[in-house]
Amino acid sequence: MITIIKYTFKEMLKKRAFLLASLLSLLYLSIYAFGLSRIFERPSDSIYDIIFQSEILSAGLFFANLIVAFLVVLTSVNAISGEIESGTIYSILSKPIKRYELVLGKFIGLSIMIVLYSSIMFLSVVGLNIWFGSKISFGWDNILKGLFFFDLGPIVFLALIIASSSIFSTINTGIIAIMAYGIALVGGVLEQIGTAIQQSQVSAFGLKSGESLINAGIITSLILPTDVIYRKMTAELLTQSSGISFMMTQGLFGGMSQPSIYMFIYIFFYVVFLLYYGVKRFSQRDL
């Protein structure tokens, strides 16, 4: 399996998609840095400025998260199906290796690359905010926890793509990945709106419509829990003991509605199940 991990990693580095995503990321970070330099030009001391700065940070991380998801799709959608479609699988699986070694080797190899990439994106966005003088005080534990959840989302997404790529064709995997990510994203926004409605409305009608939106968000989180992980990341990064944390996690890119511990137990089993099911179906497949 180590050979598969090693060569998967090597292959990713040689892929044009990776180079393209890296260049786009660099472009994104440059634009973001330029924006920050303008925003932080004026003095900012009020509580509203700090909330505004937290929104800027959240927006930066949100789009960085989108770019990482884009890279995950580009580099892994054909991880297994591509090997079958091109015929390269015949030279690999005629060797004395088990099929699960190929699936898990690909998953681990891609995970290492994605975690590295995702961490660079996260630390760059946070680092740029600190560099330009953000008034949000970050503790190392907040940054590390935030980094953990920022990296976890793409790994969960990767598990779905690898499982799908082990069962379906590249084109179908691409459709599944994009649809699932889109649903999770929209569901997450609906849940945020639902929470906002519940917090602001006192009437029974307002509470009911808010609850419906939250439920819709929970259901989409079960399909693909990337958005819920992203919100947890925002909360971990921006929750400080300064007493203003609740305000920092507001807004479209924030995390008003926080996932419960049960959701994280679900996420653990979600990844394990997807990999197990992908391996099982791939092992039973005629190639």
Added chain:
Amino acid sequence: MVLETQNLTKQFNGKGGFKEVTLFVEKGKVFGFLGPNGAGKTTFVKTMVGFLHPTSGFAWILGKPIGTVESREKVGFLPENFRYHDWMTGKELLSFHAELYKIKNPGKKIDELLELVKLKGHENKLIKNYSKGMQQRIGIAIALLNDPEIVFLDEPTSALDPVGRIEVREIIKQLKSQCKTVFLNSHLLSEVEMVCDEVAIINHGRVIAQGKLDDLLKEHTHVEMVITDYTPELIEKISRLSKEFQFKENKLSFKVEDREKIPIIAKMVIEAGAKLYQLNTQTSSLEDLFINLIGKDEIS
């Protein structure tokens, strides 16, 4: 026995593939697996190497059930539609496959194989810059990396020029001299005839003939005789010993399943007091045999 199958069947929703194939391939033999396009040859090889799960029956490679990791440990395989990771160089590709075989320090072996398949000097080029023939050559090198006991070659010369074909034939002969077993899947009958000891012919998924190549060809020896002063009894006796018997104006034309029958028939002619003016024998080529068997199978 290096390869053994018992009533092995692989079908796709009850269609295609192959049915109830029972084969035995001994160590050190070059075994030719022949058949027209779509007969089930590649499906059979893919099943043996573990890509397809058999519908029913049993098969073993070197005593290990097919589909297991152990059955592939001493197996080399060149797929029909060979494709390799084109972002690697030739040397990187061979190193990758050597690692998959868990070969330690494969450098010397890689150099030997590059020499053998005439790719020395091209090892640092990317696979995507290799011609189709060069890719097939590197595929042969990959199939031989682990010093296999049995090598499955699925149409190994499909992309090669005449010189390349001769070279592959030499590699097969070399493997045979090293007591390795070669399972050659091919529809190039002349090629099979030149290197194979044994063959099996498959049509519509069923093996319609198998055995030693010499025996199969001997079974179809064509004889022509010109005789005079014969009796009707003599003609009757000869017709009983042969197949496809024809008799016209002193000229007899027939086929015998065993060449040993030819001197027996000649003796019968002399002892019956007839005069034998001419006796010509012609052993069928593999192509004749193939066309004959496939033709008969189609009719039946």
